[in-house]
Amino acid sequence: xxxxxxxxxxxxxxxxxxxxxxxxxxxxxxxxxxxxxxxxxxxxxxxxxxxxxxxxxxxxxxxxxxxxxxxxxxxxxxxxxxxxxxxxxxxxxxxxxxxxxxxxxxxxxxxxxxxxxxxxxxxxxxxxxxxxxxxxxxxxxxxxxxxxxxxxxxxxxxxxxxxxxxxxxxxxxxxxxxxxxxxxxxxxxxxxxxxxxxxxxxxxxxxxxxxxxxxxxxxxxxxxxxxxxxxxxxxxxxxxxxxxxxxxxxxxxxxxxxxxxxxxxxxxxxxxxxx
Amino acid sequence: xxxxxxxxxxxxxxxxxxxxxxxxxxxxxxxxxxxxxxxxxxxxxxxxxxxxxxxxxxxxxxxxxxxxxxxxxxxxxxxxxxxxxxxxxxxxxxxxxxxxxxxxxxxxxxxxxxxxxxxxxxxxxxxxxxxxxxxxxxxxxxxxxxxxxxxxxxxxxxxxxxxxxxxxxxxxxxxxxxxxxxxxxxxxxxxxxxxxxxxxxxxxxxxxxxxxxxxxxxxxxxxxxxxxxxxxxxxxxxxxxxxxxxxxxxxxxxxxxxxxxxxxxxxxxxxxxxx
DNA sequence: TTATGTGAAACGATTCACAGCT
DNA sequence: AGCTGTGAATCGTTTCACATAA
Numbered sequence: 001x002x003x004x005x006x007x008x009x010x011x012x013x014x015x016x017x018x019x020x021x022x023x024x025x026x027x028x029x030x031x032x033x034x035x036x037x038x039x040x041x042x043x044x045x046x047x048x049x050x051x052x053x054x055x056x057x058x059x060x061x062x063x064x065x066x067x068x069x070x071x072x073x074x075x076x077x078x079x080x081x082x083x084x085x086x087x088x089x090x091x092x093x094x095x096x097x098x099x100x101x102x103x104x105x106x107x108x109x110x111x112x113x114x115x116x117x118x119x120x121x122x123x124x125x126x127x128x129x130x131x132x133x134x135x136x137x138x139x140x141x142x143x144x145x146x147x148x149x150x151x152x153x154x155x156x157x158x159x160x161x162x163x164x165x166x167x168x169x170x171x172x173x174x175x176x177x178x179x180x181x182x183x184x185x186x187x188x189x190x191x192x193x194x195x196x197x198x199x200x201x202x203x204x205x206x207x208x209x210x211x212x213x214x215x216x217x218x219x220x221x222x223x224x225x226x227x228x229x230x231x232x233x234x235x236x237x238x239x240x241x242x243x244x245x246x247x248x249x250x251x252x253x254x255x256x257x258x259x260x261x262x263x264x265x266x267x268x269x270x271x272x273x274x275x
Numbered sequence: 276x277x278x279x280x281x282x283x284x285x286x287x288x289x290x291x292x293x294x295x296x297x298x299x300x301x302x303x304x305x306x307x308x309x310x311x312x313x314x315x316x317x318x319x320x321x322x323x324x325x326x327x328x329x330x331x332x333x334x335x336x337x338x339x340x341x342x343x344x345x346x347x348x349x350x351x352x353x354x355x356x357x358x359x360x361x362x363x364x365x366x367x368x369x370x371x372x373x374x375x376x377x378x379x380x381x382x383x384x385x386x387x388x389x390x391x392x393x394x395x396x397x398x399x400x401x402x403x404x405x406x407x408x409x410x411x412x413x414x415x416x417x418x419x420x421x422x423x424x425x426x427x428x429x430x431x432x433x434x435x436x437x438x439x440x441x442x443x444x445x446x447x448x449x450x451x452x453x454x455x456x457x458x459x460x461x462x463x464x465x466x467x468x469x470x471x472x473x474x475x476x477x478x479x480x481x482x483x484x485x486x487x488x489x490x491x492x493x494x495x496x497x498x499x500x501x502x503x504x505x506x507x508x509x510x511x512x513x514x515x516x517x518x519x520x521x522x523x524x525x526x527x528x529x530x531x532x533x534x535x536x537x538x539x540x541x542x543x544x545x546x547x548x549x550x
Numbered sequence: 551t552t553a554t555g556t557g558a559a560a561c562g563a564t565t566c567a568c569a570g571c572t
Numbered sequence: 573a574g575c576t577g578t579g580a581a582t583c584g585t586t587t588c589a590c591a592t593a594a
Contacts (some may be wrong), residue, residue: 038585044503048482062553068473071484075555075587082555090554090593107503108510115502122404124395138502177505200512201505207323209346217508219501226494227390227413228319230452230476233492235383237475313563337575350565357577365571365576 035106039080045070046077054096062093109137116142116175116199118190119182120150120160123205125178128156141173146186163190170197172259177201183206276420298489310381313354321352322346322378329371337368384412391417391474393465394457395425395435398480402454403431416448421461438465445472459483 015103035043049069053061063081067074080089081099084106104110115138117127128143143160145151151162161169163186164165170178170193178194180187180202193204195216204210204220212218310318324344328336338356342349345458356363356374359381363369377386390413392402404420418435420426426437436444438461445453445468454467455462455477462481469477470491479485479495 025512037584040507041500041504041506044497044500045484047503048499049484064553069484073587075589076585078553078555078585086555088554092594093553106507106510108506108513109503111510113502113506113509116330122401123398126401129397137506176509177502196562201509203501203505209320209324209344215512217505219505221496221501222319224323225316225319226478227388227452228322228384229315230478230492230494231383231388231412232315232318232381234382234451234476235386235488238383308557339575350567351563353576354564354578361577363576366574367572367577460558 019026026263035083039083040107042070042076042080043084043103043107045072046080047100047107048102050100051097054100059096060093061096061099063088066094111137113138113176113201114174115142115177115179116170116173116194117138117164117167117181118144118163118194119177119180119186119206120145120147120155121181121183124181125155127181128158130156138177142169142175144169144190146182163193166190166193167197170194170199175199177203178212179203179205181205291347298344310358314358315382317345317347317351318359318378318382320347322375322382323357325371325375325378329375334371335368336371336374338363341369383495386412388451388476389416389449389486390414390452390454391419391445391448391469392454393419393438393441393469394455394461394481395420395422395430396456396458399456400430402456403433404432413452417444417450419444419465421457438468441465442472445469445474450474452478454478454480455485456480469542 022081046066049066050061052069053066063074063078067077071075078088081094084102087098087102116125120128120143124143124145128140140156140158143155143158143225144163144166145160146163148162150160153160169175175194175197176199178191178199178201179191182190182195184206187204188207188210191202191204191212195212200216202210202212202216202218204218205222207222207224210218210220292444321341324341325336325403327344328341337347338353342352343354347536349402353363356369359377362377392399392415395403395418399420415431415433418430418433419438419441421438423437425435428435433538444450448473450469451474453466453474453476455465455469457465457479462483463485466477466479466485466487471489475491477485477487477491477493479493481495482497482499485493485495
């Protein structure tokens with residue numbers, strides 16, 4: 001393996017304590033249950049790599065090839081695929097179309113998932129205008145904002161509704177996925193309304209820990225956290241370089257520069273208040 | 276624990292095979308090294324929770340309180356904090372300001388990290404315009420796009436440069452973090468230039484697996500993957516509900532609705548081509 | 551031969567539970 | 573009496589290595 005960054009950076013870890021409800025699922029009809037969370041995230045990555053291959057009219061692919069395309073190691077890929085069934089041919093590989101179909105089935109992509117975007121600021125605009133996003137199974141069917149000047153204005157072809165109408169509109173349009181792109185202050189309130197409107201999945205861009213009933217799935221995308229993780233790695237590398245040269249004697253380390261002005265930073269948080 | 280979604284959803288998993296370079300880090304001056312990746316991601320979350328507390332003039336906090344605020348369990352929080360040192364007082368808790376300082380130090384937030392955004396489409400605009408993002412330790416100091424009509428136009432106060440100048444401008448402005456918000460096609464090329472310009476950290480919004488030298492850190496944010504993971508959970512829940520009612524006898528399940536029209540979806544991938 | 555599929559080993563992260571300090 | 577800090581147990585994920593099938 002040739003050690004380079006990009007990997008699935010998920011591993012997931014959604015809370016989900018106490019997963020069993022009422023009686024105890026009877027092990028019958030337990031189709032897609034036993035797939036590890038970490039594997040689910042990667043299946044989506046494999047699916048994209050497979051789509052690229054399909055576009056190039058590749059019909060068959062080995063676990064090694066697909067693993068390279070997806071940026072994972074091939075043993076992991078095979079194990080992941082084994083969770084959804086045995087669709088490969090020993091000595092040959094996998095048929096691209098079969099694998100695409102099976103992964104789509106597993107991920108529930110054979111059905112449309114209506115999306116509502118709440119908070120039509122810069123990010124909300126980006127999401128609403130984004131054509132490729134709704135075009136493949138995730139139609140954006142409602143937009144909401146607080147701002148009366150925005151209500152009624154069509155963004156990406158869909159008129160913006162007022163957030164007071166979230167419950168009604170979401171229920172009416174059978175929205176499954178709610179995307180929260182509001183400032184922190186409004187996020188929990190918006191979330192509650194989405195849930196009241198029957199939304200069971202939430203993608204949250206606001207840097208708050210949302211409180212939701214247990215049947216609702218939340219995923220969070222937090223720019224500040226991503227940047228800070230990167231920052232940590234810069235810091236660590238610098239320390240390593242420093243420690244290294246302390247031992248080696250003189251200057252070793254990454255090719256680029258090394259230091260940079262320290263430049264005091266105030267409290268260094270509270271980011272992503274308004275995307 | 277009261278089982279609700281929101282958690283750190285990271286656990287990370289960046290590749291990083293063969294982490295040791297040259298000789299073998301001599302265990303001397305090994306300050307921030309041994310912190311598990313998963314813990315680093317959460318430290319950023321704790322930091323935000325602490326900032327909120329600090330704003331409310333809270334001076335002291337127990338692991339239980341902070342854990343609730345950050346949406347994790349308190350044992351995990353204490354273990355995470357133990358990686359950065361012992362800054363709590365038994366029988367009392369942690370002093371907010373001390374913890375903020377120590378986490379900032381650990382994450383390398385006591386230094387500025389210049390950011391360059393490449394691809395000034397909808398998302399790029401959102402990132403460039405976003406005030407809170409650069410205002411706390413991550414100043415956006417360069418913007419790039421391919422489009423000649425955009426070059427020279429100031430976005431969020433910074434004039435857009437042409438992507439041909441990435442290497443030069445990044446080196447000149449000592450950019451540490453590159454954000455790729457381009458379509459898939461250009462992403463690898465842009466990435467190579469950023470790296471040539473001395474950028475060691477990349478936040479990638481394009482759905483490609485970037486190839487980078489091992490001293491470069493990549494993190495990927497992939498909307499399509501997030502949506503598909505949510506989709507999986509909807510599907511699984513539906514199956515569980517179906518399995519449940521098959522056993523129970525009649526209708527059990529989540530309060531909202533249950534089904535929705537299946538509605539065929541074509542190939543269901545290739546999303547996020549142009550955010 | 552070649553490449554899948556998978557038990558079993560290794561690794562890493564989380565949770566438990568309690569000793570140790572205030 | 574209360575809460576931190578941390579070994580030890582547990583659980584989930586990754587990797588190994590090979591039997592199995594084309």
